[in-house]
Amino acid sequence: MSSKINTNKDEVFKEEINKVSDFKFGSKVAGVFDDMVSRSVPYYGEIQRMTAELAADHVQKGTDIYDLGCSTGTTMIGMNSLVDEDIRFIGIDDSVEMLEKCHSKLKEVGVKRPFDLRVADLNTGVEITNASVVVLCLTLQFVRPIAREKLLKTIVDGLVPGGVLIISEKILAEESLFNRDFIKYYYNYKRRNNYSEMEISQKREALENVLIPYKLNENIHMLREAGFDHCETFFKWYNFSGVIAVKK
Ligand SMILES: C[S@@+](CC[C@H](N)C(=O)[O-])C[C@H]1O[C@@H](n2cnc3c(N)ncnc32)[C@H](O)[C@@H]1O
Numbered sequence: 305m306s307s308k309i310n311t312n313k314d315e316v317f318k319e320e321i322n323k324v325s326d327f328k329f330g331s332k333v334a335g336v337f338d339d340m341v342s343r344s345v346p347y348y349g350e351i352q353r354m355t356a357e358l359a360a361d362h363v364q365k366g367t368d369i370y371d372l373g374c375s376t377g378t379t380m381i382g383m384n385s386l387v388d389e390d391i392r393f394i395g396i397d398d399s400v401e402m403l404e405k406c407h408s409k410l411k412e413v414g415v416k417r418p419f420d421l422r423v424a425d426l427n428t429g430v431e432i433t434n435a436s437v438v439v440l441c442l443t444l445q446f447v448r449p450i451a452r453e454k455l456l457k458t459i460v461d462g463l464v465p466g467g468v469l470i471i472s473e474k475i476l477a478e479e480s481l482f483n484r485d486f487i488k489y490y491y492n493y494k495r496r497n498n499y500s501e502m503e504i505s506q507k508r509e510a511l512e513n514v515l516i517p518y519k520l521n522e523n524i525h526m527l528r529e530a531g532f533d534h535c536e537t538f539f540k541w542y543n544f545s546g547v548i549a550v551k552k
Contacts, residue, residue, distance in 0.1 A: 314340035317506040327510040329375070334401035337376050343497035344440065345474075346490075346541045352382045354538055355439060355470050358548055360386035362468040368392045370462075372426060372455075373443025375399075377406035389523050393419040396430060415492035427451040432462025440471040444523075445515050456530035463551045467530065472539065472546040474517045486542040520545045 314336040327333075333340065336408035342348045360383065363369060369387065371379050374395030383393070393415075403421045410419060424430045426447045432438065435548050438459050447455055459469055477483045494504050518526070524535045524547060539546030 305431060312336045312339060312515070314343065316340070317503040317510070318500070320502060321506055323508040324506050327507070327514045329397075329399040329402055329511065331401040334376070334399060334405050334419065334520065337402070337405070338378065339440070341375070341378075343499065346493050346544055347539070350474050350542075351441065351539055351546055352378055354546065355379055355441060355472070356382035356386050356537065357364060357438065358468070359383050359437045360471050362437055362466075362548075362550075363387050363391055364464060364466065365390070367396050367434050367464055367467075368433055369439070370394045370396065370435050371439045371441070372396050372430065372459075373446065374421070375402045377409045379439050380406075381409060381413050384413070384417070387417075388500050389417045391417060393417060395419065395421045396424050396426070397421075398423060400426045405504040426455055430455070430458060432458055433436055434464060435459075435462050436464050436467045438463065438467070438469045438471065440473075442472055442474065443497065445473050445517050449516055453526060453530060454526055456526060457531075460531035460551055467551050469527070469549045469551075470546070471523070471527075472548065473523060473542070473546050474515065475523070475543055476517050476519045477543070478519050478521055483543075508540035517543070519546070 312335050316332055316336060336460055359369060369383065369391055371393065374380060374397050377395060379394055380393045395406055401425055403423060406537055444452060477486050490538040491504055520537065527535050527549045531551065533552040537545055537547050
């Protein structure tokens with residue numbers, strides 16, 4: 305993707321920080337987010353590609369596609385070339401800085417369809433209506449656990465019959481025995497992407513109370529409880545997964 309505004313290198317945790325505070329999606333992170341996420345999430349590009357092709361196959365005429373926690377709009381840009389131009393995209397995020405980047409990127413790549421970018425907090429409730437596809441890519445993990453079930457119910461209620469949720473998350477192993485190995489492989493992945501030991505450990509500390517992963521089966525259970533009738537895992541790499549959930 306050729307975007308001048310988003311090619312900045314992630315050096316947020318490069319220098320030693322005296323007291324690491326909780327991770328925030330403010331201007332510092334928004335400015336380097338695309339580099340950060342592609343160096344921090346294994347197969348990020350493939351997850352985006354799969355999300356777009358799944359969305360294209362499930363979108364329904366006369367409905368909207370929602371991207372919750374849309375960040376800089378990478379998913380919407382991926383879907384743009386595969387989904388009919390009458391379909392409106394609605395991107396939601398609680399970070400104004402992310403939505404500003406998102407707006408510039410959508411304009412830069414020449415998105416012509418109607419789109420609406422909304423500032424809203426997924427912890428406190430969000431309005432979803434007439435959706436055939438809802439995307440939650442690496443976002444539910446940042447929603448407070450107590451608010452997750454309600455958010456999933458809101459999504460089910462806002463989907464038309466046959467509508468889908470495409471959700472990708474950082475996860476815990478089903479058996480805690482494997483967590484240590486999976487984390488080791490994950491940090492090795494980050495090292496291969498040129499993150500230093502200090503960057504890895506400072507970011508881990510910053511995310512500790514902010515990113516709360518569940519097990520894949522816990523997420524699937526929560527999706528079924530919320531009212532989804534079919535759930536299928538479409539992506540899995542150690543501690544990352546993607547699931548598509550269908551409302552009948
Ligand atoms: C890891 S990023 C998501 C990446 C993005 N979906 C993608 O595919 O590239 C998480 C996003 O969720 C947003 N977010 C986190 N908590 C939120 C909340 N409670 N309400 C709305 N957005 C939230 C953050 O601002 C951030 O942009």
